Amino acid sequence: MVELLIWILVFVVSLIVLIKFSDIFTETAGKIGVSLGFSPFIVGVTIVAIGTSLPELMSSLFAVYQGATEIVASNVIGSNVANIFLVIGVATLLSSPLKITYNLLDVDLPLFVGSAFLLYFTLSDGDFSFGEAILCILAYIIHLTYTIRCGQVETPEMPSDGSTRSSYLFKQVIVLLICTACMFLGANFTIQSIIKIADILGIGKELIAISAVALGTSLPELAVTFSASRRGDAEVAIGNVLGSNIFNSLIVMGVPGLFEDLIIPDTIIRDGLPMLLASTLLFFFVTQDKKVTKWEGWLFFVLYAWFIGHLFDLI
Secondary structure (H helix, E strand, O other), rough: OOOHHHHHHHHHHHHHHHHHHHHHHHHHHHHHHHOEEEOOHHHHHHHHHHHHHHHHHHHHHEEEEEOHHHHHHHHHHHHHHHHHHHHHHHHHHHHHOOEOOOOOOHHHHHHHHHHHHHHHHHHOEEOOOHHHHHHHHHHHHHHHHHHHHHHHHOOOOHHHHHHHHHHHHHHHHHHHHHHHHHHHHHHHHHHHHHHHHHHHHHHHHHHHHHHHHHHHHHHHHHHHHHHHHHHHOOOHHHHHHHHHHHHHHHHHHHHHHHHOEEEEEHHHHHHHHHHHHHHHHHHHHHHOOOHHHHHHHHHHHHHHHHHHHOOOOOO
16 A cells, blocks of 8 residues: 555656646747747657657667567657547546647648557557568658658748847757756656556556556657647647557667567557557548548547557446
8 A cells, every 4th residue: 555655656656747848848949949940830740759759769679678568669659649539538628629720631630640550450460560660660751751841931040140040049058958858857766657557557558558558658648748738739739649659660660679679568459459440530630621620629538548448347
């Protein structure tokens, strides 16, 4: 009982740290993006998305190091489903409807859906090879390069003096790196506390990977989206989810796959992959009118609750 209370305290403290530095991270990333001439959506889909996806990448690399390669796919799929259903659901409650002015149909939504289908096809045979890892990484490099080139839409807003401009940008980058480190530490201790609590309560490892660990590594996305939505930056919130899911599917799967072939458990193939495709396609159709309403957000909540309940045989 005492051990359980200690880990609950660790969870609360680490979550507070995570949310606080995510708030600063969002503000700083926005300043850097504006300074470089990027739109708010591009800031969300690149800088913010990559920063908030670092816990997924680090935890997956740690899983490979520990010889538990089956955790990687569970973490990626669980995080992507949580990003769509839980993170977007929270965003709609805070800022409804979420309105998008950026044209998603040209590049971002097709890449978002394409990365999910690529993940489905590479995992459906129960193995993720070195060649598939290279393919995913190359796909992400192409996506990132094209997104940045297309996203530089206006003249950067920075101080006119060259040295002042460089100093300003350098300071913002330092703040961003510090926030990223603190977010990682917060997410790491949050994940550890969730795993310990689940272990004390007698929950199986594979279910922890696709639910608790995935949810824990999605907390940065949730915290950043909370901050962005509270400020009315709907495009940062949407871009964060799109960019994070693409990063998870291509990089968080690809980089660990460079070191060792990844094993895909039957549970992931049977339950996880179909839910990943369903959530991705639902998000694709919901955003066709360039907005996400509060009722659609509630639908996402219901579907995520069903997914978790189904995993634990509660429904």
